Each structure stands twice: as structure tokens, then as C-alpha cells.
Amino acid sequence: MTSTSVIDELKKSQILELLEQGKRVDGRALDEPRKLMIEINAIPKANGSARVRLGDSEVVCGVKIQPDRPFPDMGEKGIFICTAELLPLSHPSVETGPPGPDVIELARVVDRGIRESHMIDLSQLVIAKNKSVVGVFADNVVVDYDGNLFDACAYAATAAILSSKMPKWEIKDDVPTLVEGEESNVPTTTIPVSVTMGKIGNYIIVDPNGDEWDSMDARITITTDSNGNICALQKGGTGGFTFDEVIKCGEISVKVGSKIREKLKQAKEGGQ
Amino acid sequence: MGGRDTTLVLLDENGIRCDGRKVDEPRRIMIKAGGLKNADGSAYIEFGDNKILVGVFGPRDVHPKHMSNTDTGILRVRYHMEPFSVTERKNPAPSRREIEISKVIKEALEPAVMLDKFPRTAVDVFIEVLQADGGTRCAALSAASVALADAGIPMRDMVAACAAGKAADTIILDVNNEEDQAGQADMPIGYMPSLEKITLLQLDGVLTPAEYKKCVETGIHGCKIVYELQKKALTEKYFGNGEK
Numbered sequence: 001m002t003s004t005s006v007i008d009e010l011k012k013s014q015i016l017e018l019l020e021q022g023k024r025v026d027g028r029a030l031d032e033p034r035k036l037m038i039e040i041n042a043i044p045k046a047n048g049s050a051r052v053r054l055g056d057s058e059v060v061c062g063v064k065i066q067p068d069r070p071f072p073d074m075g076e077k078g079i080f081i082c083t084a085e086l087l088p089l090s091h092p093s094v095e096t097g098p099p100g101p102d103v104i105e106l107a108r109v110v111d112r113g114i115r116e117s118h119m120i121d122l123s124q125l126v127i128a129k130n131k132s133v134v135g136v137f138a139d140n141v142v143v144d145y146d147g148n149l150f151d152a153c154a155y156a157a158t159a160a161i162l163s164s165k166m167p168k169w170e171i172k173d174d175v176p177t178l179v180e181g182e183e184s185n186v187p188t189t190t191i192p193v194s195v196t197m198g199k200i201g202n203y204i205i206v207d208p209n210g211d212e213w214d215s216m217d218a219r220i221t222i223t224t225d226s227n228g229n230i231c232a233l234q235k236g237g238t239g240g241f242t243f244d245e246v247i248k249c250g251e252i253s254v255k256v257g258s259k260i261r262e263k264l265k266q267a268k269e270g271g272q
Numbered sequence: 273m274g275g276r277d278t279t280l281v282l283l284d285e286n287g288i289r290c291d292g293r294k295v296d297e298p299r300r301i302m303i304k305a306g307g308l309k310n311a312d313g314s315a316y317i318e319f320g321d322n323k324i325l326v327g328v329f330g331p332r333d334v335h336p337k338h339m340s341n342t343d344t345g346i347l348r349v350r351y352h353m354e355p356f357s358v359t360e361r362k363n364p365a366p367s368r369r370e371i372e373i374s375k376v377i378k379e380a381l382e383p384a385v386m387l388d389k390f391p392r393t394a395v396d397v398f399i400e401v402l403q404a405d406g407g408t409r410c411a412a413l414s415a416a417s418v419a420l421a422d423a424g425i426p427m428r429d430m431v432a433a434c435a436a437g438k439a440a441d442t443i444i445l446d447v448n449n450e451e452d453q454a455g456q457a458d459m460p461i462g463y464m465p466s467l468e469k470i471t472l473l474q475l476d477g478v479l480t481p482a483e484y485k486k487c488v489e490t491g492i493h494g495c496k497i498v499y500e501l502q503k504k505a506l507t508e509k510y511f512g513n514g515e516k
Contacts, residue, residue, distance in 0.1 A: 101375040104368050116476040220473065230484045233459070233475035236375075238382040240469030243488060250484050 012200075012215040019203045025211055026055075031252055033195075033207035036155065036260065038267035040163040048164025048186070050267070052156040055209055056146035059084075061138055061156035063164045065186070067127060067176035068135035078125020079135035082111035084142065084153045091145040109234045110140065110153045110194070113223035116232040117192035120161065124187040127169050132176045134166065136186060147213035150221045150234075154194040155264065161186055162268040191264055192231060193257035194223040197249050199239055204249060206256055220246070222253035226261065230254070280454055283440035290450050291320075298434060298446040298494055303415065303505040305422045311398075313423025315505070319411035320448055323403040326412065326419040331393035339394070345387030346394050349378035351412055353401040373409050374399075380413055380433070380462040380472035386426040395425060406449030407435050410460050413472060414498050418505055429464035430502050431471055434494030436461065436487045438477060443486045445494045457483075461491035465499045 015025055024030065034055030043049035046062035068079050084107040086094045099107070114120075125134035138160055140153040168182040198208035198216035208216060217239030223232040230250055235241065241249070282290055289295065299320030308314035311327035334340035351374040355364050366374075377399070387395060397419065399412045410433035417430040437447035439455030447458045457477025463470050470492075479487055 101371050104371045105375055108368060108372050112476055116478070118478075225478065229478045229480050230475065231478040233473060234376075235470065235473035236379060238379055240383045240464065240467070240471040241473070242468055243470065243492065246470055246473065246488055247485055250481060254481065 008214060011211055015212060015215045016201050019200060019205070024205060026209060030203060031206045031256060033151070033256060033260065034209065036263055038155065038159050038263065040159060040267050040270065046160075047166065048160045048162075050156045050159035050163060052152055052159060053144075054148065054152040054155065054207065056144060057142070057149060057152040058144035059140050059142050059149070059152045059156040061140045061153070061160040063160045064137045064139070065164060065166050066135055066137075067132055067169050070126075070130065070133045075130030075133075076126055077122040078120075078133040080115060080120050080122060080138075081135070082114055082138040082140070082157050083107050084110055084140040084149070086142045086145070086149075090142045094145075105234075105236065106149055106153065107140075109150055109221055109232075110157060112234070113154050113192050113194045113221075113232045114138075114157060114161070117190050117223060117225045119158070119188050119190055119192050121187040121189050127176050128171045132169075132171065134169070136161065136164070145210065147208050147210040148196050150196045151194050151207060154192070154223070155260065158192060159264055159267055162188065162191070162264065190225040190227070191261050192223050192225055193260045193264070194221055194232075195253040195256045195260070196221040197252060199237075199241065199245070204245060204252070206252060220249050222249060224254050224257040228254050228258070280450060282451060282454060283442055283444075289439075289444065291448055293446075295442055295444045296490065296493070298497055299448065301498060301501050303418055303501050305418050305505040305509040311419075311423075313419045313421070313425070315415040315418035315422060317411050317415035317418075319407060319414070320446075321403060321405035322401070322408055322411045324408065324412050324415050325400045325402060326415045327398045327400075328395065328416075328419045328423040328425070329398075330395035330423070331387070331390035331425075332396075334392065334394040340392045342391055343388070345390035345392070347378055347382055347385060347387060347397065348394055349374050349381065349397045349399065349416070351377055351399045351401070351409070353404060353408070357401050357404045373412075376472055376474065377409060377413050377416060380431055381416060381420065383469060383471050384417065384427050384429055384431050384464060385420060386428060389426060395420070395423075406452045407447060407460070409433070409472075410435050410462070413462050414502060418502050421506055422509070429466045429469075430499065431462045431464055432495040432499035432502055433460065433462040433472060434491055434498050435459060436491035436494060438479060438483060438487065443483060443490050445490050457487070459487050459491055461488065461495060463492050463495035465496050
């Protein structure tokens with residue numbers, strides 16, 4: 001990490017000054033996420049895909065579905081794995097090479113949100129118990145960066161899973177064999193929506209953009225499911241939250257999440 | 273980690289958990305400040321069957337040099353599990369899970385430590401999990417706070433940590449390994465009790481908004497219990513037998 005520059009400090013004080021007047025740098029309300037654009041089936045060669053633009057953060061997610069061996073002691077469940085990667089073209093500061101802690105955290109938080117919501121009914125992804133199961137792999141690549149990649153990746157992965165067509169396999173001669181012409185939707189039970197909030201001074205802001213992201217003291221990402229329950233959470237950053245703030249963030253995530261869930265549903269219907 | 277016992281009863285009709293605890297009862301916790309000769313500060317914690325050793329070095333020169341910051345000292349945390357700490361041997365190379373836990377523990381400690389007084393230096397916190405049994409990040413964070421205090425690093429408050437969760441449709445304090453594997457939710461919390469700030473918070477598992485609130489409250493209650501034991505550990509080392 002480079003040391004803070006004078007520009008960053010100036011930006012931060014400007015952002016804080018505006019917040020004291022109830023305003024944000026890009027004119028949004030404090031609990032207002034940026035414009036969300038979802039393009040379904042952007043990558044036809046994938047089993048499902050989505051290109052999501054949240055403000056100026058852009059993510060492409062491709063879902064690949066293929067037979068795999070089950071995890072040991074998980075022979076009656078299919079596999080779901082979600083990854084995230086920052087491409088060097090997304091920002092001048094991104095370098096090639098193995099992922100750093102920030103990117104590892106990003107991938108794990110996005111994966112956890114979808115996994116813990118039980119969005120995909122993994123018990124329906126078994127080809128032969130303890131031998132062969134279906135694996136759903138959702139790989140996110142960040143192509144443009146302007147803050148809050150947690151939500152951009154989560155929406156891209158969720159939209160891509162909703163749009164996926166799952167091939168069918170049967171065991172023939174002990175190997176899973178593709179059954180031609182039989183495709184179905186991925187069995188889903190709920191639509192998880194993650195909402196990331198930043199804390200600057202004593203203000204909680206939804207969906208921080210790049211400048212706000214650099215100015216935050218702390219952040220919190222909360223994933224809710226279709227029933228309005230909270231199913232995953234991650235606090236990050238070097239500051240802390242009070243008990244009241246944590247409860248308030250939970251309420252915001254349910255409220256903002258329900259609106260975004262409608263957008264994800266619309267995107268799926270529009271894509272078919 | 274570890275197989276699933278399908279016959280396991282997480283909560284019996286008398287409200288007793290699989291390891292004999294009540295719903296709001298933490299596991300046995302033992303914290304010892306100091307213990308390592310070469311580290312500037314150290315601590316050892318036994319949190320149920322978790323056994324974790326923490327060593328702190330610094331403030332000291334930063335290597336590699338480019339990581340140093342002219343405005344403040346930096347905090348570096350490595351959380352590492354020994355290959356023999358879990359049922360199946362763990363690959364000794366740092367896993368993605370360990371990298372993430374190192375990061376969340378670092379961010380949980382940063383609000384507490386006052387490193388702006390030591391520009392161009394680093395404080396290194398090395399956490400070694402000798403035996404793991406669910407809730408290692410909370411135990412590790414609690415021990416790391418004690419080790420930092422033992423090293424004489426100026427601190428605003430200590431970070432105490434404890435998990436709350438949900439098993440058998442009940443909010444429980446201090447989730448053990450079985451309850452983590454078979455339960456419904458796990459919420460590790462790191463908390464500065466004097467400043468009333470939550471500095472580590474994660475959740476996996478489904479909670480209604482009401483359960484969510486109860487879970488945070490329960491976890492904070494656990495952190496306060498840990499906090500007293502942290503203070504006791506430091507008092508014992510520095511003030512001997514009951515002296516204040």
C-alpha cells in the first residue's frame with residue numbers, strides 16, 4: 001500500500017463535509033445504491049452469464065456447469081464454487097500475479113453470501129450418490145473499478161446463476177454421460193442480495209463509489225434472502241461499528257436488498 | 273473439518289447443549305499473558321479445546337522497506353494453523369481461509385492500537401493455532417489483544433472476541449465445532465467493551481432480523497466475559513497475586 005497522498009486527504013474531507021449537509025459526492029441519498037444495469041447471457045458459451053454494471057464498477061460473471069467428484073463426506077450434495085478476480089485492465093493499480101488478501105476476501109465474501117442463503121438446492125445436483133455430482137462454478141472477473149466490488153460481483157453471480165441452463169448427465173459405463181437436448185434451470189430456492197455499506201465519520205452510506213471507498217473508516221456487507229432474513233455478513237476496514245449501527249445496517253440491507261431483488265428478477269425474465 | 277455425527281443432539285429438552293453447556297454459557301477459557309522469551313509480547317489462550325499461541329514483535333524496522341508508512345506504524349497479522357491442529361492433516365501452506373482470517377483479525381485490532389506514534393515501523397502479530405475446535409478466530413483475536421498489551425503497544429482498548437450463533441432454532445453463545453458444522457448460524461464478534469465498538473463481525477447462516485439483533489447482543493455479552501479474563505491475565509502477570 002502506498003502512503004496516503006494529499007489529494008486523498010482533500011477528497012476525504014470534502015466527502016465528509018458534504019455528508020454533514022446530508023449529501024454525497026455524486027448526488028445520491030445516503031441509502032441509495034448506484035444505477036444497476038444487468039445484461040443476461042452476455043457469454044453464450046457459458047451455461048449462464050451476466051454482465052453487471054453498478055455505477056462505474058463492471059463485472060462479467062460466467063457460470064460453467066459440469067460433472068465433478070463430490071467433496072468427501074458430502075456425497076449427497078452437488079458443488080458450488082464462486083470466485084472473483086480483478087483483471088489488470090480494471091484499474092491502473094492492479095497488477096498481474098497471485099491474488100492479494102483484498103481479492104481473496106472479495107471472492108470468499110461473494111461465495112459465502114450465495115452459499116449461506118442456500119440459493120442453489122445442492123441436494124438436486126447429484127448424478128450418482130457419493131460418486132458423481134454436478135458442479136456449478138460461477139467465476140467473476142472485474143473489468144472496470146469504481147468501488148464496491150462486493151455487490152457488483154454478488155449481483156453478477158446471482159444473475160448468472162438465475163439465467164443458467166443446466167445440462168443433464170446419466171451414469172453410463174461408470175462415467176457421467178451427457179444426455180443430449182435435456183436442459184433445465186438450476187434449482188434455486190431464494191434470491192440472495194448483498195448490500196455493502198460504508199462508514200465515513202458517523203455516516204452510513206449504501207454502495208460506496210471509488211472515492212467514498214477510499215475514504216471509508218469501515219464497511220459492512222450484509223446478504224439477505226427472499227424472506228427478508230439475514231444470511232451472511234462481513235465487516236471490513238479499520239474502524240468499528242456500534243451496536244445500534246450494526247442493527248441499522250441490518251434494516252437497510254433488508255430494505256435496499258428487496259428493491260435490487262426485483263431488478264434481478266426482471267433481468268432474468270427479460271433475458272428469456 | 274471432521275465428519276458429521278447424525279445422531280448428535282445439539283440442544284436437549286432441558287436446554288443443555290452437546291458439550292453440557294447452557295445456551296448462554298461460554299466454554300472454559302484460560303488466558304495467560306507472556307510465556308515466550310524472544311517475542312516482545314505474547315499470550316496463550318485455551319478456549320474450549322482451542323489452543324492458540326500469539327507472539328508480537330515491534331515496533332521494529334519494516335522489511336520489505338516499501339511497506340513502511342511515513343505517517344504511521346503498520347500492523348501485520350499472520351494467522352496460521354499447524355498441520356496437526358485439525359482432524360485431517362492440514363497443508364502447512366497458507367490457505368485462502370487463513371489469509372482472509374489474518375485480514376479480518378488485523379482490521380479488528382487496528383482500531384485499538386495507536387501506531388501513529390511509531391511512524392516507519394511495523395508491529396508483527398504471529399498467531400499459531402496449535403489445536404482448533406471451532407471459534408479459532410475469536411480465540412486468536414482475544415489472545416492477540418493480550419499479546420499486544422503485553423508488548424507494551426499503546427492501545428485505546430482491548431479487543432475481546434466471542435461468537436454467537438444459532439443451533440436447534442435457539443440463539444447460543446460461543447459456538448463450538450459441532451455446533452458450527454451442524455448448526456444454523458455462526459457469528460464471530462470482536463468488540464472493544466470500553467469504547468463500545470464492534471471491530472470484527474462476520475456471519476454465515478440464516479437469521480431473521482429479530483434473531484440477528486439477539487445474536488449480536490449475545491455475542492457482545494460473551495465478549496464482555498472474555499474481556500474480564502483478558503484483564504485478569506495481564507493483572508496476574510504484572511501485579512502478581514491479587515495486587516492491583
